[in-house]
Amino acid sequence: MSPVGTRPRSPLPLRDMADTRTLLVEAVRRALDGMGVDASFEVVVERSARPEFGDWSSPAALGLARILRRAPAAIAAELTESLEAARVSRVRAWTVTPPGYVNAHLDDRTWTEAVLGSATDLEATGSDDLPKDAAAAAGKTLVEHTATNPNKAAHIGHLRNACIGDTVARVLRRTGHTVEVNNYIDDTGVQVADVVVGIRELGIEQQPGEPFDQYCSRVYIAVSARYQSDPALLEQRRAVLREVEEGGNETAVFVKDVARRIVNAHLATMRRFDIAYDLLTWESDIIGLGFWRQAFELLRESEAIVFVESGKLAGCWVMPAEGNDDEGDDDTKVLVKSDGIATYTAKDIAYQLWKFGLLGRDFFYVPWEGNPTLMTTSALPQQGASTSHFGHAQRVINVIDARQAYPQRVVQRALRRLHHKREADNSIHLSYEVVALTPAAAAELGVAIEEGRDSVALSGRRGIEVRADDLLDRAIARLTANARDAAGATVVAAGAVRYYLLKFSLNQIIAFDFDEALRVTGDTGVYLQYAHARAAGILRKVSDDGQSIEVPSELHPAERELLHSIEAYSRALTETALALSPSLLTTYAFGLASAFSDFYEHTPAVVREEDAAMRRYRRALVAATRATLADALHTLGMAAPDQV
């Protein structure tokens, strides 16, 4: 591990990060002001399509042709003249290319000095160097992720959720946000009840050495199958759920204990991927502390929910469709079943109200199983103080797969009906698509593929899954052959799996394939970490002589691209934070690693550079790359090893 890896992440020093693109946008803006162009005209500046055009180009003149009723080329010429007169820093020359692009050619010396300086700042950033942007003033963002049902081992679908949530939290923290991460434990739901029924009724024994979560997975599959042949068993499930809802009985204690042991297994699994939480929130505590009762009263008083007297929903409390029109029963959500038990969505509404501090109630909090950095909610006042820094968020991000879009809309609707419009608007369902198995992966698992389909959905209930721990173990095994040591293989393997699950767009279904997930070449986490190790290797061999850096007047094309990529980091980070989309950052990081590999292969070896000034400059370029890549890797939740 790099020493940088152990340093706590601190926000970017945004005030000194004026990147070249921003300077150019401002310069073009000023020039257009002088030409009488309205301030509402959006100035676009982007990387030039081809190197011979320059470094940065703006199509502003194209869009202005119609507005100014002049030829684009003429506008571009005038714009260029104005820009030349303004003597924009870092720009060596302005050119125009048909049909009217204005191109900036950078002054390599001043531009490079600025980029290397920023990257050095990146490395030197201290924790007291707080950003001054609006993001930090926005208050706390609460991120809920993982929330795996506590009844089975975590599989790659759960791991995708956790990697997305953990990375989003890291990106937000890196860009100056205050973040609280919750992991919600649904310990009063059907799934955990199923396992309890199975343990009690099926007589399945835990094998010697078998992890508890894997044992429960077996029980879960078995009991699910048994329901088909023995529907009477479903009555057992109902009984368990009833007793859990009532609490204070032997079954409730047993369920809680099963959940506790599974949660520990999940925490251990996620820990292997460097995923951690601030707070475990238990559904049973939401019930036990009367959160739902309170939420129910609020909803009833504001008439957001109504009691159904007749029809197929007779005896239920429901939230009617938006706008109380005649959309039909389609959009009517049952919150309290006719047997008096609240649905999952109902409890989620209470939880969401708590997240914003709108419930007027709070949990009690205690450390989780002696863990000093992880807290858990509690319903028992004698165990802890009720005053806490948890909850009371200004923004809530729920990382939940796309299949739950509807219930998430219901939660938002509930906030609106309670006249919490701002909180409803700040309730973000960070939706992502599921992980499915390719035919090849299904075949490897011995799972039949349905006629006419090209993928198989994961199903813990049916045992169609790839366990997160198993995937990591396979990745470790794959990497151990080439790794320096076992610890190195573990770190790289975890990063590789994380990268694989993060690089897809959120609304893209991951077609999971073993060969693809375990590959160690090409667009993989291994490639990024290898690039970092190469850079670190150079820095080990070429020491910093402490003298000031002289940038050559002309750059090698590979150096130029590398500098552009380094400079783009700040923007990649802020855009990732804005879009809440980790794949933007993986794409960026791969681009940076590629640019460095290109530099490495196509320019002379830095360690053999004879000229001291040149060696100093090129070392600084490598150092800037390493610092930037390490920062990106850590923000993605990956290690930045100095050697692999």
Add this chain to the structure above:
RNA sequence: GGCCCCGUAGCUCAGUGGAUAGAGCGGCGGUUUCCUAAACCGUGCGCGCAGGUUCGAUUCCUGCCGGGGCUACCA
């Protein structure tokens, strides 16, 4: 039926209202007296279809086609 997502190269996927749409994998052919070859280089006429908006659309809008999901007194 209604709502949501997807459709880009053989495969898996990026990408953007702007100039000649990219990467990885697979295939074929190369690179190692040189900082780690987990690397690099060469080899590719592909934005589902049809309209519309625009100076400019793969990107925005509408319709259609194909695939997936949601629409439970499950979570």
